[in-house]
Amino acid sequence: MGYRTNELGYPTDLLHSRAVVERGNFALLPPQGLVKNMLPNFDDCEMTILATPKLGAEFVDYLCRVLPGGGNKAGFGEKGIETFLYVLDGELMVSDGEKTYDLTTGGYIYVPEDKTLTFENKSQKPTETFLYKKRYQFVEGLKAYTYVGNSNDVEGVDYEDMTDVDFKTLLPSDLDFDMNFHILSFATGGSHGYIETHYQEHGALLLSGEGMYNLDNNWIPVKEGDYIFMGAYNLQACYSVGRNAPLSYLYSKDCNRDVDI
Structure with a gap:
């Protein structure tokens, strides 16, 4: 475990934080103080877990820095869980198990609950991403599907x-x-x-x-x-x-x- 902002040593001022956490209500999490986590199947990825059910959310958000050659080949998501990935900066190859897509900055993919999202950084620089997962709420006659785009x-x-x-x-x-x-x-x-x-x-x-x-x-x-x-x-x-x-x-x-x- 390490700090996402890579700040080392003693601070030059008093210990303080802008973070505010009111569980079940709201939270503000600035970059300073966020930690990097090692998670199964996220190879050469610096993961930071943001909102979770422990905070009161019915979803989970992450920041994921995918190092060159890194990614998740086993699959992010599972039966009943929908996922979303957004490229904040860099390049990433992603797949829903059927088709493969190349995303650049601003690119995103939504993967429905009956598929899993895989991704790999084939570039020479780290790629910054935002990840999301939530349990899909089923309604008879409705079915989500893979969707890919770029916010630009x-x-x-x-x-x-x-x-x-x-x-x-x-x-x-x-x-x-x-x-x-x-x-x-x-x-x-x-x-x-x-x-x-x-x-x-x-x-x-x-x-x-x-x-x-x-x-x-x-x-x-x-x-x-x-x-x-x-x-x-x-x-x-x-x-x-x-x-x-x-x-x-x-x-x-x-x-x-x-x-x-």
Whole structure:
């Protein structure tokens, strides 16, 4: 085990952290303090586990740095578990067991619950990825399917009629899928139009910029590299304050299903 940011030795100031963890409600996890984990079948991969059921999430998120020659050839996912991989930086060869795809920065693949995701870094540089898994919620007559794309090719739309907030949907918006991934980008001064309150959960990785995020009515500074978990009914909204880049983040959202009781 080691620290993802590779910080060694004593700090030059007091020990402190921007992390905030309210289990079952919300969490902010900055890069500093996150650890690298060794996991079975992830060869030459530096794994960092983010949201899990222990935090209150019904999904699991990871950061995965795939070193040259590394990957997962045994398969990520299992029967009943859907998976998603997004390339943050670099190149990766991925497969759903039937077809193989070459992904570059911004590329992603969704693999349904009856297949497993494999991947390998055949380049000469580390590839940074974001991984997700969740138990698929079955409905008779519906069945998800493999989907591959690149966020750079996805056309954004104005988010709720706000021209300075760009919204991208990465997976098809049909009932076969019980979740989706989106990218929201707020220009400086852009914000949500209201404080959201809903039962859907989110796991969000900040891709760029700086801002203030409202988590259960706590306004918390956030920036590129931070990870946010938002639990069911957690009050949530943000605004962008960065000068050099929009506040942009990749996030998951469960959808298209009734509530199990």
